[in-house]
Amino acid sequence: xxxxxxxxxxxxxxxxxxxxxxxxxxxxxxxxxxxxxxxxxxxxxxxxxxxxxxxxxxxxxxxxxxxxxxxxxxxxxxxxxxxxxxxxxxxxxxxxxxxxxxxxxxxxxxxxxxxxxxxxxxxxxxxxxxxxxxxxxxxxxxxxxxxxxxxxxxxxxxxxxxxxxxxxxxxxxxxxxxxxxxxxxxxxxxxxxxxxxxxxxxxxxxxxxxxxxxxxxxxxxxxxxxxxxxxxxxxxxxxxxxxxxxxxxxxxxxxxxxxxxx
Amino acid sequence: xxxxxxxxxxxxxxxxxxxxxxxxxxxxxxxxxxxxxxxxxxxxxxxxxxxxxxxxxxxxxxxxxxxxxxxxxxxxxxxxxxxxxxxxxxxxxxxxxxxxxxxxxxxxxxxxxxxxxxxxxxxxxxxxxxxxxxxxxxxxxxxxxxxxxxxxxxxxxxxxxxxxxxxxxxxxxxxxxxxxxxxxxxxxxxxxxxxxxxxxxxxxxxxxxxxxxxxxxxxxxxxxxxxxxxxxxxxxxxxxxxxxxxxxxxxxxxxxxxxxxxxxxxxxxxxxxxxxxxxxxxxxxxxxxxxxxxxxxxxxxxxxxxxxxxxxxxxxxxxxxxxxxxxxxxxxxxxxxxx
Amino acid sequence: xxxxxxxxxxxxxxxxxxxxxxxxxxxxxxxxxxxxxxxxxxxxxxxxxxxxxxxxxxxxxxxxxxxxxxxxxxxxxxxxxxxxxxxxxxxxxxxxxxxxxxxxxxxxxxxxxxxxxxxxxxxxxxxxxxxxxxxxxxxxxxxxxxxxxxxxxxxxxxxxxxxxxxxxxxxxxxxxxxxxxxxxxxxxxxxxxxxxxxxxxxxxxxxxxxxxxxxxxxxxxxxxxxxxxxxxxxxxxxxxxxxxxxxxxxxxxxxxxxxxxxxxxxxxxxxxxxxxxxxxxxxxxxxxxxxxxxxxxxxxxxxxxxxxxxxxxxxxxxxxxxxxxx
Numbered sequence: 001x002x003x004x005x006x007x008x009x010x011x012x013x014x015x016x017x018x019x020x021x022x023x024x025x026x027x028x029x030x031x032x033x034x035x036x037x038x039x040x041x042x043x044x045x046x047x048x049x050x051x052x053x054x055x056x057x058x059x060x061x062x063x064x065x066x067x068x069x070x071x072x073x074x075x076x077x078x079x080x081x082x083x084x085x086x087x088x089x090x091x092x093x094x095x096x097x098x099x100x101x102x103x104x105x106x107x108x109x110x111x112x113x114x115x116x117x118x119x120x121x122x123x124x125x126x127x128x129x130x131x132x133x134x135x136x137x138x139x140x141x142x143x144x145x146x147x148x149x150x151x152x153x154x155x156x157x158x159x160x161x162x163x164x165x166x167x168x169x170x171x172x173x174x175x176x177x178x179x180x181x182x183x184x185x186x187x188x189x190x191x192x193x194x195x196x197x198x199x200x201x202x203x204x205x206x207x208x209x210x211x212x213x214x215x216x217x218x219x220x221x222x223x224x225x226x227x228x229x230x231x232x233x234x235x236x237x238x239x240x241x242x243x244x245x246x247x248x249x250x251x252x253x254x255x256x257x258x259x260x261x262x
Numbered sequence: 263x264x265x266x267x268x269x270x271x272x273x274x275x276x277x278x279x280x281x282x283x284x285x286x287x288x289x290x291x292x293x294x295x296x297x298x299x300x301x302x303x304x305x306x307x308x309x310x311x312x313x314x315x316x317x318x319x320x321x322x323x324x325x326x327x328x329x330x331x332x333x334x335x336x337x338x339x340x341x342x343x344x345x346x347x348x349x350x351x352x353x354x355x356x357x358x359x360x361x362x363x364x365x366x367x368x369x370x371x372x373x374x375x376x377x378x379x380x381x382x383x384x385x386x387x388x389x390x391x392x393x394x395x396x397x398x399x400x401x402x403x404x405x406x407x408x409x410x411x412x413x414x415x416x417x418x419x420x421x422x423x424x425x426x427x428x429x430x431x432x433x434x435x436x437x438x439x440x441x442x443x444x445x446x447x448x449x450x451x452x453x454x455x456x457x458x459x460x461x462x463x464x465x466x467x468x469x470x471x472x473x474x475x476x477x478x479x480x481x482x483x484x485x486x487x488x489x490x491x492x493x494x495x496x497x498x499x500x501x502x503x504x505x506x507x508x509x510x511x512x513x514x515x516x517x518x519x520x521x522x523x524x525x526x527x528x529x530x531x532x533x534x535x536x537x538x539x540x541x542x543x544x545x546x547x548x549x550x551x552x553x554x555x556x557x558x559x560x561x562x563x564x565x566x567x568x569x570x571x572x573x574x575x576x577x578x579x580x581x582x583x584x585x586x587x588x589x590x591x592x593x594x595x596x597x598x599x600x601x
Numbered sequence: 602x603x604x605x606x607x608x609x610x611x612x613x614x615x616x617x618x619x620x621x622x623x624x625x626x627x628x629x630x631x632x633x634x635x636x637x638x639x640x641x642x643x644x645x646x647x648x649x650x651x652x653x654x655x656x657x658x659x660x661x662x663x664x665x666x667x668x669x670x671x672x673x674x675x676x677x678x679x680x681x682x683x684x685x686x687x688x689x690x691x692x693x694x695x696x697x698x699x700x701x702x703x704x705x706x707x708x709x710x711x712x713x714x715x716x717x718x719x720x721x722x723x724x725x726x727x728x729x730x731x732x733x734x735x736x737x738x739x740x741x742x743x744x745x746x747x748x749x750x751x752x753x754x755x756x757x758x759x760x761x762x763x764x765x766x767x768x769x770x771x772x773x774x775x776x777x778x779x780x781x782x783x784x785x786x787x788x789x790x791x792x793x794x795x796x797x798x799x800x801x802x803x804x805x806x807x808x809x810x811x812x813x814x815x816x817x818x819x820x821x822x823x824x825x826x827x828x829x830x831x832x833x834x835x836x837x838x839x840x841x842x843x844x845x846x847x848x849x850x851x852x853x854x855x856x857x858x859x860x861x862x863x864x865x866x867x868x869x870x871x872x873x874x875x876x877x878x879x880x881x882x883x884x885x886x887x888x889x890x891x892x893x894x895x896x897x898x899x900x901x902x903x904x905x906x907x908x909x910x911x912x913x914x915x916x917x918x919x920x921x922x923x924x925x926x927x
Binding site: 315351352353354355356357361362363364366367391392393394396397400401404406491492493496497516517520521523524525 | 733860
């Protein structure tokens with residue numbers, strides 16, 4: 001899936017512009033620029049502590065960038081433009097924006113007191129996008145799509161990790177987001193459960209959903225990614241198609257990293 | 263506490279339901295209230311000793327208003343037409359002086375009854391309220407109440423904040439178990455080696471502590487105990503943890519008669535003046551200093567003494583021994599130094 | 602069920618075999634005999650019987666008078682006051698506690714400071730003092746008015762008419778209760794995993810929905826047992842309302858104790874039994890409320906007593922059948 005003339009005419013699915021982020025004096029992101037085209041699958045790899053997760057969290061404004069800005073589908077996230085300046089948005093507006101960005105956590109973070117069905121149906125109902133019956137219908141549909149159509153009445157803690165992560169993916173899909181962010185979706189899983197989650201993500205990738213995935217699964221990255229982004233020390237060290245970055249890395253840090261994880 | 267008919271029936275239904283559910287009917291049903299006494303008098307009539315639970319022989323007195331005394335009242339009180347009387351009998355009443363009566367809801371006793379008599383003489387409508395001992399004084403300070411009738415002893419210390427109109431002698435006494443052989447005999451030295459309970463903040467407490475100091479000087483001990491309430495004190499007496507309870511004498515007399523048929527009967531073991539050895543203690547109506555109420559109240563009591571109704575009031579409660587000849591405004595009380 | 606049990610018998614527990622050991626057949630394991638436990642049980646039973654006997658026969662308790670007093674209108678009125686004051690202050694106190702807990706987690710340092718100070722103050726000041734101050738409040742402030750702060754008043758209330766004894770008692774207890782409830786609620790909110798807040802935020806759930814539907818239901822799991830504890834304490838601290846000239850269950854019993862000094866013990870027993878009934882009722886409610894909020898938190902919900910009894914009975918039957926079969 002390569003960029004075409006039509007895709008370039010539409011606004012980028014995601015644009016990260018010169019984002020800097022500090023935790024105290026520690027610099028986590030150091031001038032990240034990244035553009036994701038609609039339908040593109042981008043996989044972010046890099047050593048731990050390199051800022052991958054922070055980058056994802058900046059995209060849906062769970063973290064505020066100290067410098068720089070992010071836009072999704074051409075819309076600035078968490079800020080608005082007043083003349084030449086950026087001003088912070090109100091909480092309500094930010095929450096509305098997040099409703100258009102899917103986010104899948106490493107630890108699933110399902111709501112334990114709600115059934116699987118209610119976990120998926122909650123956001124469309126709470127944000128007023130769907131009525132309760134429609135939301136439940138959609139939830140049932142999505143759960144069937146991730147292979148859990150028979151577990152709609154179960155509580156999350158009665159499910160395996162792999163099943164929980166698939167529910168979390170269905171929950172993110174229920175927002176009908178323009179882009180879905182995955183924060184190490186398989187890191188908390190037992191090895192034998194990784195496959196079922198990856199295959200669901202693979203299905204999404206082939207169906208043309210825009211995905212931004214942080215992962216350590218290099219083999220998986222090679223298979224689904226249109227583009228690999230290697231981050232080190234809060235900067236993008238190199239990026240390109242998998243065949244380029246994974247097989248012929250130009251950067252020494254990339255070579256070192258791949259040698260360690262492969 | 264006003265008792266709304268709806269609330270009352272709700273209470274019963276609720277409680278009955280709970281009991282049925284929890285005790286599965288192990289309790290025998292109890293009969294209705296037999297003492298269906300009326301609780302208010304017509305204007306100008308005061309029934310002394312109504313619903314007194316056996317503490318008094320009820321007597322109905324006709325008390326017309328005395329216009330001259332009404333004219334003595336401070337303008338604000340006269341205009342309001344009511345006398346707000348506070349009694350410090352919460353949560354423990356002290357029969358026969360001030361307590362909840364035999365109908366188990368009316369504030370009664372010698373003190374509120376005198377308050378009613380005085381109000382009638384002054385041509386005022388009595389409005390009684392019950393409070394804790396501390397709140398009674400705060401209530402008089404704040405104007406929530408006009409006067410306290412609650413076995414309050416006239417002391418020089420209290421006189422700094424209040425004006426008094428005396429109306430009764432203050433005697434205190436010892437209560438012991440009937441099987442005890444100890445007697446006070448008017449001599450504090452008999453208390454050596456004994457354990458005696460007394461109520462906090464009362465003048466009998468000051469008297470007892472004074473004796474304790476004197477005995478200590480002689481190398482003898484007197485142990486003084488305080489309990490959280492009357493119930494706790496009487497339980498301590500029954501259980502033998504204390505030898506005697508030193509309290510207002512009318513209360514002792516009442517308690518002795520009421521426990522006669524209980525598993526642990528008691529008796530009186532001697533009395534003493536509530537103002538110490540040198541002075542007869544006096545009980546007084548208590549008003550806010552300079553409120554101008556003490557004088558009309560004293561005059562009203564003197565009117566009752568002259569009319570003979572004062573004597574009938576005391577006789578009804580079996581308190582004739584504690585009669586005074588006249589009511590006085592701010593008579594000398596328990597001195598400051600005698601403590 | 603019996604077969605896998607028999608198969609699980611470890612060889613180490615079989616007696617040392619002199620000859621080639623005979624192969625074990627599938628069988629139930631004989632449970633260990635525990636004579637010590639039986640003796641202890643017998644001793645406790647005898648003690649319990651002795652206590653029950655002395656309770657029933659000792660004239661000290663005057664059970665006849667107990668029966669007389671148990672359903673007296675004065676006692677029931679007191680009980681109703683206890684229930685009213687406790688229920689109203691528990692509800693208002695919890696509401697205040699939630700607001701205070703939110704204030705303490707607020708982004709505004711002023712709100713945080715106010716929340717902290719309130720909790721500190723009302724946990725320090727004795728309830729009695731709060732009640733006495735409130736009761737005599739009308740002496741200090743004759744009217745309460747609604748309007749612009751330091752500006753004109755729109756509505757003015759006559760304080761002494763507004764503040765009935767019941768109002769004063771409920772306000773006093775609620776003020777006190779809110780301080781403790783705030784800590785209970787705050788603890789519950791802190792016990793909710795940070796990931797839950799993030800997930801709710803990432804889904805774009807509105808702020809109110811996040812709190813009422815996601816965070817609070819999970820927090821209630823730890824709030825309920827702590828708050829019920831608090832509540833039972835509250836039911837008994839209503840006995841202090843005599844400070845505002847209101848007689849609750851214990852107050853009526855105490856007052857009647859001075860009018861009927863011979864009945865002090867049975868009166869105290871009446872109050873005790875009523876408190877036992879109230880506490881039991883609260884405990885039963887607590888069990889089911891806790892069970893409700895445990896949804897999803899554990900793999901399976903704890904059984905209700907009825908379910909437990911049924912399961913116990915059918916288990917017992919199964920065992921009988923099995924033993925009959927062996």
